[in-house]
Amino acid sequence: MRFSGASCLADPELVEIADLTPTDGGFIVGNGSDFVLETGDTARTSLGLGTGDSPSFTALSIPLDGSALATDGAITLGAGNDAGMYFDGSDLTLHGGLSFRIKTSGPVQTVISSGGIDIPVGGSFNQNTVSLLSGTTLGTPVVNSSLTSVGTLTSLTVAGDVIVDTNTLFVDASEDAVGINTTSITSGISLDLIGELRVQRAGGASQYIDTTLDGTGNAVNFNCLESNKKDVIFNNTHDAGGSPSGSQDFIFNIQSVEHFRIDQLGVVSVSGADFKVDTDTLFVDESEAKVGIGTSGPIKDLHVLGATGTGIQIDGASTYGFQIRSVSAGSDTLNIQSVNRGTDTVNTADILNIRRNGTIGINIASNSVAATLDITQPSATGAIPVLELDQDDTSEPFINFVGTETADANSSLSSLTTSGATTGHVQIDYNGAKAWIAVSTNAPT
Numbered sequence: 001m002r003f004s005g006a007s008c009l010a011d012p013e014l015v016e017i018a019d020l021t022p023t024d025g026g027f028i029v030g031n032g033s034d035f036v037l038e039t040g041d042t043a044r045t046s047l048g049l050g051t052g053d054s055p056s057f058t059a060l061s062i063p064l065d066g067s068a069l070a071t072d073g074a075i076t077l078g079a080g081n082d083a084g085m086y087f088d089g090s091d092l093t094l095h096g097g098l099s100f101r102i103k104t105s106g107p108v109q110t111v112i113s114s115g116g117i118d119i120p121v122g123g124s125f126n127q128n129t130v131s132l133l134s135g136t137t138l139g140t141p142v143v144n145s146s147l148t149s150v151g152t153l154t155s156l157t158v159a160g161d162v163i164v165d166t167n168t169l170f171v172d173a174s175e176d177a178v179g180i181n182t183t184s185i186t187s188g189i190s191l192d193l194i195g196e197l198r199v200q201r202a203g204g205a206s207q208y209i210d211t212t213l214d215g216t217g218n219a220v221n222f223n224c225l226e227s228n229k230k231d232v233i234f235n236n237t238h239d240a241g242g243s244p245s246g247s248q249d250f251i252f253n254i255q256s257v258e259h260f261r262i263d264q265l266g267v268v269s270v271s272g273a274d275f276k277v278d279t280d281t282l283f284v285d286e287s288e289a290k291v292g293i294g295t296s297g298p299i300k301d302l303h304v305l306g307a308t309g310t311g312i313q314i315d316g317a318s319t320y321g322f323q324i325r326s327v328s329a330g331s332d333t334l335n336i337q338s339v340n341r342g343t344d345t346v347n348t349a350d351i352l353n354i355r356r357n358g359t360i361g362i363n364i365a366s367n368s369v370a371a372t373l374d375i376t377q378p379s380a381t382g383a384i385p386v387l388e389l390d391q392d393d394t395s396e397p398f399i400n401f402v403g404t405e406t407a408d409a410n411s412s413l414s415s416l417t418t419s420g421a422t423t424g425h426v427q428i429d430y431n432g433a434k435a436w437i438a439v440s441t442n443a444p445t
Contacts, residue, residue, distance in 0.1 A: 236264075280305075315341045322351075332356045333366040348378075 017028060020037045029038050111118040119125055124134040131139035162171035163183070170179040179185045181194040198210035209224050224232050236248050248264040261269045275284040276296060283292040292298030295305035304310060304326075311325025321341045327333050336352040339345055353361040353369060361369035364376040377386045391398050 311335075313339065313344075320347055327366065335366065 026037045026039045125132045167183045170183045177185045179192045185192040200208035250262040252260040280296040283296040290298035293304045313323045315321035327335045334354040338348040353366040359369045362375045363378045
């Protein structure tokens with residue numbers, strides 16, 4: 001019972017209450033023998049409301065009928081280290097791993113805890129009534145926002161396309177392809193790159209492979225930089241444990257046309273184009289089926305062109321080999337000589353010289369050839385004849401001498417001065433002494 005002013009009471013107990021001094025905000029409390037007037041902390045203690053400005057309640061219920069709990073200070077649920085919720089007039093803090101649960105009826109709808117905010121299936125997370133997340137769909141404010149950081153993602157799955165900036169990185173989900181600096185990926189291409197490419201070894205700034213435009217912008221360079229001179233290896237392998245089929249060739253195409261191939265056995269082939277090393281060191285004319293060595297315009301199937309001494313060396317399994325070469329010694333000469341195998345060291349020179357004027361020398365230097373056929377015995381102690389002729393077909397003449405001059409007894413083969421002569425002479429020159437052997441023109445009987 002609360003009094004704010006004077007009252008007139010006739011009952012003795014009421015007279016006792018009437019004798020109390022009327023005090024604004026006072027409470028009349030029975031102390032077990034008398035009625036007393038209490039205010040402030042004393043009244044709260046008697047009423048079981050705690051002391052000071054922080055009363056404690058064992059339980060507090062506020063009906064959902066529009067009633068309100070108003071305070072100018074703080075509200076704490078629990079005490080000391082057991083305080084679970086603290087409201088200081090502006091912030092609501094949960095302690096001890098407690099959760100703040102929001103429900104209308106039935107199961108809990110939304111839970112706010114130290115682990116995050118749990119929204120039930122079908123629920124929506126809104127900002128100013130605009131959905132940020134509804135089910136599995138991000139709302140417009142999130143989709144259209146400019147995120148500056150998303151922290152560290154353990155994994156990210158995107159069902160559609162991915163675009164970084166406008167075209168810095170583009171992942172085309174329908175084509176299963178990636179574009180860099182382009183969103184127009186060429187059909188059938190898994191990686192479409194506009195610009196330069198560098199593949200750099202981890203931790204090795206001076207070890208990389210890149211493609212760059214040359215200074216004129218007319219060509220693309222394929223560069224491999226390695227500060228310590230390493231090999232560049234291209235591997236084309238298959239699962240050795242399987243049953244492979246098909247080929248493992250390296251094929252180089254230009255405009256979708258094959259021009260160069262290295263097959264799995266190491267055989268190199270060039271298709272549809274000439275092949276050359278340097279300008280004319282080696283040249284293969286694809287259309288003419290000719291090979292040039294030292295020339296890019298081969299005339300015959302094999303054309304060797306060069307300076308004095310140009311030729312071909314053939315080495316066998318023996319100690320020696322042979323050189324077929326072109327030399328200039330008075331006149332152009334085709335020369336055959338033997339050399340030590342695998343070297344250019346001459347073993348036997350001038351085995352055969354065929355001169356441009358049609359003369360032939362055997363075991364004689366080109367500029368010493370003095371006859372159409374000039375043969376020199378290769379050794380003074382060889383005990384072999386200079387010329388040996390063997391005849392197998394006796395039905396034919398052994399040697400036919402055909403004279404070309406008449407009335408000249410000194411010619412190698414000539415007729416006598418007498419008209420109708422039937423003999424000629426073969427001249428033999430032995431150390432400057434000349435002799436003639438008569439040759440009959442009559443058929444033997």
